[in-house]
Amino acid sequence: MMNIDLKKSKAVTGAEAVANAMRQIEPHVVAAYPITPQTPIVEYFAKFVADGVVRTEMIPVESEHSAMSAVVGAAAAGARAMTATSANGLALMHEIVYIAASSRLPIVMPVVNRALSGPINIHCDHSDAMAERDSGWIQLFAETNQEAYDLTILAIRLAEHEDVRLPVMVNLDGFILSHGVEPVEFLPDEVVKEFVGKPKRVYPLLDTENPVTYGPLDLYDYYFEHKRQQVEAMEHAKKLFPKVAEEFEKISGRKYDFVEPYKLDDAEYVMVALGSTNSTIKYVVDWMREEGFKVGALKIWMFRPFPKEKIQYYLNGRKAVVVLDRSASFGAEAPLYEAIKSALYEATIRPRIGSYVYGLGGRDIVPEHIRKAFMDAIEGNLLVDEQRYLGLRE
Amino acid sequence: MPVNYIDMARTFKSNAEQVGIVQGHRLCPGCGAPIIAKFTLMTAKKLGFEPVVGLATGCLEVSTTIYPYTAWTVPYIHNAFENVAATMSGVETAAKSLKKFGEIPEDRKFAFIAFAGDGGTYDIGLQSLSGMVERGHKVLYVLYDNEGYMNTGNQRSGGTPTGSNTTTAPVGKVIPGKVQIKKSIVDIIGAHEGVYAATASISDPADFFAKVEKALNFDGPSFIAALSPCTRFWRIPDSATNSVSKLAVETKYWPLYEIDRGVYRVTRKPRQFKPLIEFLKAQGRFKPLLSRPDADEIVNKLQEYVDKRWERLLALEEATKDKYLR
Amino acid sequence: MALKGWKEIPIGGVIDEPGKSREYHTGTWRVLRPIVDLDKCTHCMLCWLYCPDMAIEITVNEKNRPQMVGFMYDYCKGCGLCADVCPVNAIEMKPETEFLEE
Structure with missing residues (x-):
């Protein structure tokens, strides 16, 4: 933090x-x-x-x-x-x-x-x-x-x-x-x-002494x-x-990396997400840790280029990984889920994995939703090919 | 003293690299576009400007910059089809800012010149062009008007003339080709505030150069619409680029005029005009129209239109005389 | 021309050799060849002005007057615009086939 x-x-x-x-x-x-x-x-x-x-x-x-x-x-x-x-x-x-x-x-x-x-x-x-x-x-x-x-x-x-x-x-x-x-x-x-x-200039157009052509027909x-x-x-x-x-x-004094692990050292169940929802996830991790659940979070700071090696490093061998996506890819897996799942193909010990789409169009995500997704993981109730939704009315 | 081409020949000789556009480009034989580019750049260089050019996607762009070749010896940027005006707004603003930051000398005299065809100007690029003019960027925007999407094989544009045979508005059994009248682009641009807008024709180099000079020295955005015969799709001989341009002016099809901050001025007033039919007959693109049984009726209407437009231009000249809006 | 690999070319699609198109000879497209009769030519420079391919070779004489020299056949596409604008008909367009022997 x-x-x-x-x-x-x-x-x-x-x-x-x-x-x-x-x-x-x-x-x-x-x-x-x-x-x-x-x-x-x-x-x-x-x-x-x-x-x-x-x-x-x-x-x-x-x-x-x-x-x-x-x-x-x-x-x-x-x-x-x-x-x-x-x-x-x-x-x-x-x-x-x-x-x-x-x-x-x-x-x-x-x-x-x-x-x-x-x-x-x-x-x-x-x-x-x-x-x-x-x-x-x-x-x-x-x-x-x-x-x-x-x-x-x-x-x-x-x-x-x-x-x-x-x-x-x-x-x-x-x-x-x-x-x-x-x-x-x-x-x-x-x-x-x-x-x-000062910006380093590479092929500046205003260098009329060395005229370059930008945007040719390639x-x-x-x-x-x-x-x-x-x-x-x-x-x-x-x-x-x-x-x-x-x-x-x-x-x-502030340290940035491709990803930010949160209480991952002994975590068996890890949630992965982008953006501000990570604050809510961290809150739920703390809450569930108090109850003795070995949960943790992995925040993705850099999505492109995708830090596959870091993902593998942090997720390899965990019991289960829950991926939260704040967007859908209609007719395919949600973008972050797809990327995480693909990265885990090369993991030596592949965790179980589940996809949760949440918060579309600004729909609120509350701690209970996140806890629910964690509980699915903990209870062994994750299906690799099932996309689930948090905060959606049926 | 106004620039003239003998003096230009003296200056540039056969050194096209000093003009800015050189040999080896792959535009069709007899194409009007490189002539327009050459006229514009020669004037800019002759006046001591450092041209920086931007291109909208189109004939002139694709044919001059097939990677790894470029026919340009001045800085050149092509971004996309509809955004040359926005792109050049960025280039011009960068120069202004870099001068302000003290990173390039204040006295650098750039000429920011955008070249675009009618598709990139009348149609898909109109918003970007209007934005550039409204914001007052000091860019000269040169339209090479070949009156259709010629780069992709003669599709109709907002600049295509009535009755022209194009692949997307063909002359059919029922519909006589394009039925709408060509947009009056110079009036559209000239209606913005603080802008210099003009038509030009390669058949009148002196008028062309004078307008480029006026545009480059104008304190604000400027626009020149130059008629650019397309030998391929106007169905004219490769050698007819200039003669057809000349006919366009002589038949009132392409009147030479300017709008300087709201003030209209007809820059060429031929003593005698030729009938419009001579311009139409000279080009194969009007042949399907002229073969129709109702051809006379349509041609008469078009003749009436160009006559009225000419009268209107003279009236506007009279009405706006010395009444600069800014 | 041997095509270059991705490590050998500038980034961003930039072309950093201005006027490189001159390595591409459009003269091969030509069907009609312009021939100038310098006896008739008044060196008015209209051909030079209009040539869409910048393929007119000129020089400047000791009186500081530009002079027509001839054509750059490596680039001339044979459009004939020079012949069309010539006020004294000093340029004639001849079928390229007549020059096959050369």
Whole structure:
């Protein structure tokens, strides 16, 4: 668990925390379009720009499609460029999300997770992020506002590393984090500035002495090679993430990794989840531990690249694993479940495993739901091919 | 002194790399698009700008950048079909910001130029273009209007003229090809605030260069719609690119005018006009229309339309004279 | 040209060799070949201006006047636009088959 010094912290919403990370990063360009629940990030940031707190040039674009297009242009030009979005906005960006990754532009984008229509809904689930999981972006998930702040800063270094050069989505749960107030310990501005440093420019468009062509027509003779490079870049991201996390720990005292184990040492039953639900899971772990159940949790901080080895390390040999998904994959297994199950194929001692879909469209997840899923595991009542639902009316 | 092509020849000689677009591109023989790109870039370079170009997906884009080849010697970015205006908004803003941060010199004189076809402009890219103009990015957007989705084999666009035979609005037994009238894109863009918008034709290089010069020196977004004959799908000889462009101007099909912050100016007023039928007859794409029994009726209507539009342009010129909105 | 492996090419699909298209000779497409009669030519530069393939070779003489030299047949696609815009008919388009021997 994060140790937050309450004396040094400020009670802020996730949106304010992220906007302040952006203020401290002070990117050259921010292009954004407001969408609930991302809106307050853009509002806070627009105020920083209007007040001259940052030198950032803001482009108040007419759509998310143009937001992503403009940051692609800005990043290619040689600027550090950021945007932020949610759900339908991310879906509208979709085409350019792929282009950002394949053009190897290190754009950092907070994504305030919200259910992707339809019917239209404004509340939290992870269907928006999951629709982009094969886009070539690094995907990080925050449990708390502190993490959303920290990961936004850390993401800059990871994205811009010359061996990575990939865009990063920092996911934070809509409303729960974006509009929920929590204590956040901010780093001093100059510390963040020094940590992120000046962006390293690779093939900047504005270098007219060395003109480059971005976005050519890439046919069957080279497209495949470029895709292979993206695969490699993800491998590099995996290798370099611990290094960047270590450097971040030096300035913050907060340690990040691919995953966060919680009371796992002797745990026989482990729950795996993304995002803010982990706080509820930890609460239930504590509660059930008091009753003598050997339960624990594994939080996934990094979903792409998927930290398979870490998952195997932590889950191999457990009695049972319960995977919670805040999105469904209609006609197939839920995204996180599918990934965990696939990782466990190589485990020497495979745990029993069960899939639970919860919280779609912002449906509340309460400790009793989580306890119920744990109890299923403990009672040997898990079916590998059965998708179950928490908090759903029959 | 306005730029002229003898002087350009003196400057650039056979060194296309100094212009920005070079040999070896794979556009069709006689294509209008590279001529438009060349006219624009030569003017920019001659005026001392450093061009940075953005392309919307389309003929000019695919044919000039087949990996690992590129026909460009100026910085180039292609992002997608509908977003060249947003992409160039980002590039332009990056330059502004990097100057502000002191990371590039203040005196760098860039010319941000977007090139897009009619599909990327009239249709799928209109929102992004409107956004760019509304926000006031200093980008010159050059439309090479070949009046259809020619890159994919002659499908109808919002820029396709009435009666043209396309694969998605073919001239059939019942429907005489495209029945709608081409969007007046220059008026749409010119209706934004603080923008310079103009039509241009390669058949009038002096007018073309003057408009590019005005656009690049304009303090704000600018838009030039250049007619770009497509030899393949206009069904014209490869050598007819210029002559058909000329006919378009002479028949009032493609009037040369500009809208500068709301002020209309007709930049070329031919003393005599030719009948529209001459423009239509010169192109195979109108042949199915002209073979119909009701051809005369349709052509008369079109003639009436271009006549009225011309009168209206002159009236707008008169009405808006010196009445700059900003 | 030998195709390169994924480790040998720049990332991001970027092409870092400006004007590399010149290695691709579009002159092979040509069906009609432009031939200029330099006796007729007034060096007005219209062919140079209009050539969509930048395939007109010119120079500048001692009087600082641009001069038509000829065509870059490696690139000329034979569209004939140069002949069409030539005000003095100094350019003639001849079937490429006439030059097969060369």
